Amino acid sequence: MLRRFIAQASLPQRYHRYLITQQHSPNSFRRCSSSSTAATPPSQLPVETSVEPPPEPHFSDDYSSKPSASISVDRSGLNNPIEHSHESLADSELVKHLKSLIKFRGGPISVAEYMEEVLINPKAGFYINRDVFGAEGDFITSPEVSQMFGEMIGVWAMCLWEQMGQPNRVNLVELGPGRGTLMADLLRGASKFEKFTRSVNIHMIEVSPALKKIQKTTLKCNNEDGADENTATTLTGTPVSWHSTLEEVPTGLPTIIIAHEFFDALPVHQFQKASRGWCEKMIDVGEDSKFRVVLSPHPTPATLYLLKRCKWAQNEELTKLEHVEVCPKAIDLTQTIAKRISTDGGGALIIDYGLDSIVSDSLQAIRKHKFVNILDDPGSADLSAYVDFPAIKHSAEEVSEDVCVYGPITQSQFLGNLGINFRVEALLQNCTDEQAESLRTGYWRLVGDGEAPFWEGPDEQTPIGMGSRYLAMAIVNKKQGTPAPFH
Ligand SMILES: C[S@@+](CC[C@H](N)C(=O)[O-])C[C@H]1O[C@@H](n2cnc3c(N)ncnc32)[C@H](O)[C@@H]1O
Numbered sequence: 036m037l038r039r040f041i042a043q044a045s046l047p048q049r050y051h052r053y054l055i056t057q058q059h060s061p062n063s064f065r066r067c068s069s070s071s072t073a074a075t076p077p078s079q080l081p082v083e084t085s086v087e088p089p090p091e092p093h094f095s096d097d098y099s100s101k102p103s104a105s106i107s108v109d110r111s112g113l114n115n116p117i118e119h120s121h122e123s124l125a126d127s128e129l130v131k132h133l134k135s136l137i138k139f140r141g142g143p144i145s146v147a148e149y150m151e152e153v154l155i156n157p158k159a160g161f162y163i164n165r166d167v168f169g170a171e172g173d174f175i176t177s178p179e180v181s182q183m184f185g186e187m188i189g190v191w192a193m194c195l196w197e198q199m200g201q202p203n204r205v206n207l208v209e210l211g212p213g214r215g216t217l218m219a220d221l222l223r224g225a226s227k228f229e230k231f232t233r234s235v236n237i238h239m240i241e242v243s244p245a246l247k248k249i250q251k252t253t254l255k256c257n258n259e260d261g262a263d264e265n266t267a268t269t270l271t272g273t274p275v276s277w278h279s280t281l282e283e284v285p286t287g288l289p290t291i292i293i294a295h296e297f298f299d300a301l302p303v304h305q306f307q308k309a310s311r312g313w314c315e316k317m318i319d320v321g322e323d324s325k326f327r328v329v330l331s332p333h334p335t336p337a338t339l340y341l342l343k344r345c346k347w348a349q350n351e352e353l354t355k356l357e358h359v360e361v362c363p364k365a366i367d368l369t370q371t372i373a374k375r376i377s378t379d380g381g382g383a384l385i386i387d388y389g390l391d392s393i394v395s396d397s398l399q400a401i402r403k404h405k406f407v408n409i410l411d412d413p414g415s416a417d418l419s420a421y422v423d424f425p426a427i428k429h430s431a432e433e434v435s436e437d438v439c440v441y442g443p444i445t446q447s448q449f450l451g452n453l454g455i456n457f458r459v460e461a462l463l464q465n466c467t468d469e470q471a472e473s474l475r476t477g478y479w480r481l482v483g484d485g486e487a488p489f490w491e492g493p494d495e496q497t498p499i500g501m502g503s504r505y506l507a508m509a510i511v512n513k514k515q516g517t518p519a520p521f522h
């Protein structure tokens with residue numbers, strides 16, 4: 036299957052995408068900017084957000100009886116919010132909304148609540164009303180860098196479908212499809228494998244009305260009767276439907292789930308070690324009417340997730356940390372995925388910017404291809420955090436014995452072992468000089484800086500790319516065996 040697919044080379048019509056991205060500075064990549072910046076954890080970037088000290092002294096409780104984790108959590112005090120006006124004439128709708136949330140809540144909100152409002156507030160969230168990708172947008176993702184990315188994900192999906200015994204009907208779900216480019220490239224690349232393409236029902240999980248519209252155009256969907264704006268058919272007859280959550284996708288069919296740069300958009304809670312124990316970082320409004328970060332004076336509900344995450348960590352890992360991020364939504368979503376795969380069969384592929392360890396302090400904001408302060412003009416910049424891959428693995432294993440988790444491996448290992456080298460060579464056989472240059476650039480952006488031995492030139496000239504900073508993990512029903520290329 037791999038070789039057969041990779042040899043069937045064709046270039047799509049929308050090839051100019053490369054030319055647009057090439058005009059960008061290296062900072063155009065969403066989480067992977069120039070080599071020096073990309074190698075630097077966001078907490079060391081010059082946009083660090085200062086944290087106000089806690090309002091009063093507190094004591095700590097000791098949770099050292101936990102088997103592999105020993106942390107103390109601040110449990111003291113009642114919250115006494117300071118009275119101040121939150122109004123400012125120049126505030127955007129979203130800023131006014133955030134300030135009123137804080138005001139009516141009677142105190143600060145968690146970083147996670149702030150992040151969720153900033154990204155997907157139904158009226159003014161960052162993703163809701165516009166196209167944030169590409170040269171005119173705020174950042175660029177792998178499917179927008181090269182057609183080969185979606186094609187290789189298609190190879191992965193087809194291999195899994197083969198391992199599933201080539202079912203006649205299969206749900207192909209994409210979480211957070213952006214412009215729909217990955218899915219369009221996947222379908223175009225797989226178009227010669229009619230048995231596969233005929234079997235798929237596509238389900239797009241998307242909250243943004245603006246992006247849904249773009250996805251319909253990218254997938255060349257027609258909606259002849261216009262009766263339901265959440266269902267359509269591609270020109271080649273593949274049914275597509277849109278949902279807000281994975282739970283809305285009908286059960287009962289084997290399911291293949293793709294999540295590329297989705298988990299990093301899920302809201303994270305941030306904790307900081309203080310003399311009184313671990314305190315949650317919260318977003319408040321200062322006397323000057325500006326947002327500021329404060330430490331919660333009392334334990335917060337998310338502390339339960341901190342304890343859970345710490346149980347999965349090694350003591351040595353924990354003792355070094357001054358900050359920890361936890362993502363309850365990632366844990367919950369992973370468990371929904373794992374349960375679905377264990378009952379319906381199939382597997383999920385998660386590719387994201389992240390770590391194979393607990394995550395410390397990674398939340399970052401990007402506007403117009405530059406890092407900015409996370410509190411600066413919320414709603415106008417993307418917020419994202421490193422994905423905690425061990426937490427995903429443990430979450431899946433916790434809810435089902437019928438699934439197996441593979442990886443994480445680096446993006447360059449993943450794409451390399453699936454055969455991206457053969458694919459680029461096949462495409463290079465049949466293209467103009469300009470296209471060849473763009474293909475090579477796209478290739479190195481996807482696999483550059485990776486651990487796979489693709490680069491044969493001098494070390495100091497190793498191309499910069501997303502090859503090692505992006506990781507791939509698969510959650511697969513045990514019946515399917517080990518998925519490619521995690522052997
Ligand atoms: C960083 S973009 C990734 C887009 C695409 N996967 C790509 O690689 O180009 C995140 C995507 O997830 C969507 N999204 C973010 N949070 C979401 C949520 N809670 N539920 C559903 N979709 C969400 C955004 O609208 C967007 O389509």
